[in-house]
Amino acid sequence: MAKKIRVAVLLFVLLTVAVGTWQARVRTTSWKRALDVVVFPVNADSKAQTDAYIRSLDDESFESIRSFMRNEAQHYGIALLNPVDVYIGPQVDAMPPSPPVGGSVPQVMLWSLQLRFWAWRHGEHPILKPDVRIYALFYHPSTTQRLGHSVGLQKGLIGVAKLFAVPHMTAENNIIITHELLHTLGATDKYDFSNNQPVYPSGYAEPENTPLYPQQFAEIMGGRIPVSQDASVSPQTLETVLVGPETAREIGWR
Numbered sequence: 001m002a003k004k005i006r007v008a009v010l011l012f013v014l015l016t017v018a019v020g021t022w023q024a025r026v027r028t029t030s031w032k033r034a035l036d037v038v039v040f041p042v043n044a045d046s047k048a049q050t051d052a053y054i055r056s057l058d059d060e061s062f063e064s065i066r067s068f069m070r071n072e073a074q075h076y077g078i079a080l081l082n083p084v085d086v087y088i089g090p091q092v093d094a095m096p097p098s099p100p101v102g103g104s105v106p107q108v109m110l111w112s113l114q115l116r117f118w119a120w121r122h123g124e125h126p127i128l129k130p131d132v133r134i135y136a137l138f139y140h141p142s143t144t145q146r147l148g149h150s151v152g153l154q155k156g157l158i159g160v161a162k163l164f165a166v167p168h169m170t171a172e173n174n175i176i177i178t179h180e181l182l183h184t185l186g187a188t189d190k191y192d193f194s195n196n197q198p199v200y201p202s203g204y205a206e207p208e209n210t211p212l213y214p215q216q217f218a219e220i221m222g223g224r225i226p227v228s229q230d231a232s233v234s235p236q237t238l239e240t241v242l243v244g245p246e247t248a249r250e251i252g253w254r
């Protein structure tokens, strides 16, 4: 009897999660109202400099994300004037669970549920009910030279972005946040994981250009600006990034 009750409770929880996920998917890709994106900063290396950088952030720090989404949505004929609003959330004093390295499908699924549970406990905003939660894990470059992988999950609408805590990196940080934000809205990666080169044509901002190289823009999910068939450079600001047609289709813009 006790076992039957446990199974029933588990099934109920899974069903609730599934229905919630489906409703969230419809809500976030219908583009009928602005999505409220909240960026929760986390001091990931416990450094005083990282803390100081986090304290310098406000809603304005994410203006380039807002204007990027506005311009790109307009390009695809979305009537909504402002597709996303981005706000700074309260600092979170906990680290999200790390994804399993080379994990099996069940391990990744378990981690994704753990992350959703963690975000449910660490994702409150005093005024808003966030549609998308991005956890910005900040590291100071004096202690960390290379950042680990950022992730964005459509199920649960959660992103975890690993970023540098220095003012001159804010513009690049906003590119990473936008990339993970679009993952939460259903966009897929469009670069080759073995060498970070954008995949042609979906990872190119302007695949029809002749000559094809050098490209002037990066496609947001392609990640980099291709300058030749086997070389590319990192965009420094969202002003040199576009949303390509394939990404636009995935997030419901066409």
Ligand SMILES: [Zn+2]
Residues within 6 Å of the ligand: 179, 183, 188, 189
């Ligand atoms: Zn990605």
